[in-house]
Amino acid sequence: MSGALHLGVVMQGGSAWAGGAEYVKNLLRATRAAALEDGCALRTTLFTGHALEPVWQEQLAPLAEIVRLPLRPARLNRWLRLGNRALARALRDRGVDFLFPLTYENTSTLGLHFPVAPCLGATRWAGWIPDFQHRHLPQLFTAADLRLRDDGITQLAAEAPTIVFSSETSARDYRTFWPDAAARSFVLRFCTVPDESWFRADAEAAQKQYGLPERFLLVSNQFWQHKNHATLFAALGLLAQRGVHPHVACTGSLHDYRGQAHVEWLRAQLGELRVAGQVALLGQIPRGEQVQLMRRCVAVVQPSLSEGWSTVVEDARLLGKPVVLSDLTVHREQNPPGARFFAGESAEELAAVLADVWGALPAGPDPAAEETARATARAAVGAFGQRFLRFARGAESAA
Incomplete structure (x- = not known):
């Protein structure tokens, strides 16, 4: 051409x-x-x-x-x-x-x-x-x-x-x-175009910068209602009752253009479910630091109830990260390697998947998985x- x-x-x-x-x-x-x-x-x-x-x-x-x-x-x-x-x-x-x-x-x-x-x-x-x-x-x-x-x-x-x-x-x-x-x-299915500096940066340093434990799950969504943090937090509540306590880091804006009532309700839910100590609400952070947290995390969780084509899923694919996904048709279409699916509004199903993932996977980065993903x-x-x-x-x- x-x-x-x-x-x-x-x-x-x-x-x-x-x-x-x-x-x-x-x-x-x-x-x-x-x-x-x-x-x-x-x-x-x-x-x-x-x-x-x-x-x-x-x-x-x-x-x-x-x-x-x-x-x-x-x-x-x-x-x-x-x-x-x-x-x-x-x-x-x-x-x-x-x-x-x-x-x-x-x-x-x-x-x-x-x-x-x-x-x-x-x-x-x-x-x-x-x-x-x-x-x-x-x-x-x-x-x-x-x-x-x-x-x-x-x-x-x-x-x-x-x-x-x-x-x-x-x-x-x-x-x-x-x-x-x-x-x-x-x-036209888009994908994340990588910055080579992402793979040279220190993911562990980013984890420590944000005061996170060595092992954590990552959710990178704005706090809009359809992003479905509510089901995730309910699943954490169920796991806490069973003695399983995964730590979750949430990046993304804490502002909802429809109003702040939903965000404040979510904050209250963390307290009522007694999981506030396991969830870090980091807000919107620089893109490079968000990528490092994704490299470092145990797995990415995307519980959204509506997507056109999820940027979070494409980010995880690029970095070779395991992903836990709501069972949207579009998430099935994206179909990242090794994805685990759950019914989007079922806290029970999500809790079961999170328990499996948390019990089996180490913290990142995984150099071999990253190299394979970069080639793809x-x-x-x-x-x-x-x-x-x-x-x-x-x-x-x-x-």
């Missing part, structure tokens, strides 16, 4: 949604590597409506030119379509060939309002829907939020030539929930980057 391509990428997430920002970073790194391998002259521009947080500015600036578009007052913007006009000028002036991802809600990221196609001009583009959590767990959303997501997906599906999904599971959901949608689907990851990253590059150039079609 040769020739030139100017790729425009829309920023997703940040500290409030680390998974979105990691998705963007992995996409940029994998695509850049694929372009270098193929001799494609790739230029990349990252569009954002907000100043990037320093941690993301530092990581993303080497990968793309960062262009901040002005966000106007909401009512004025909606009336005059100022965000749409700003993006149109930026795409035209820079000669962007392909823009990705636009989602069902682009107002907070770029100030865009549907319809979006008219402002994109000659720039090809694709949508992205991370998951259908609101359809599977509607009880976690307000009526207004449910309408906002459904209306946005309907509009995106009517305008986008193609919508990208990170799993076959989400693509099937799309065809089930929007059977008459015009937009085609394209499945190199091939996966190459395939991910190549497939997206072909898609961006129009050489790979959607279903």
Whole structure:
């Protein structure tokens, strides 16, 4: 593959949604590597409506030119379509060939309002829907939020030539929930692109830095309700009654955008279940330190009740870590080596699996497992980057 391509990428997430920002970073790194391998002259521009947080500015600036578009007052913007006009000028002036991802809600990221196609001009583009959590767990959303997501997906599906999904599971959901949608689907499974410095760092030092015992389980999820810390803590309570006391380190933001009531309830549960002394709530920590804790831990636990394609699972795969997973269809699709599954809302099943894992596995890192996983990851990253590059150039079609 040769020739030139100017790729425009829309920023997703940040500290409030680390998974979105990691998705963007992995996409940029994998695509850049694929372009270098193929001799494609790739230029990349990252569009954002907000100043990037320093941690993301530092990581993303080497990968793309960062262009901040002005966000106007909401009512004025909606009336005059100022965000749409700003993006149109930026795409035209820079000669962007392909823009990705636009989602069902682009107002907070770029100030865009549907319809979006008219402002994109000659720039090809694709949508992205991370998951259908609101359809599977509607009880976690307000009526207004449910309408906002459904209306946005309907509009995106009517305008986008193609919508990208990170799993076959989400693509099937799309065809089930929007059977008459015009937009085609394209499945692009992402993977974690490793930083070689991760494997040279001292995992034991990170464990000691956070005051953790030598052996611990790791949960790396924001404290949103669907991440299902409640079932994990209930399982720890059951194990405590049986004299089994695994230590658990939890990384991830302790803020829930829906409100703090759930987080405070979880804290109270730790006390009521008498397991507070075994659980370390570390909050959001630097990415490199989180990776070292994952290398050091006995196993990774991912109890989530909804995922589009779990970044945590891909991190664990890269590092050769055992994983305990809720029995989601998408987790089965990801199917990391040696995974142990449990029914997502069954504390009893999770307790049984945790007891087995805790009793059998040592602390990490495991050099042999890491080396095997790194070899597999190199091939996966190459395939991910190549497939997206072909898609961006129009050489790979959607279903």
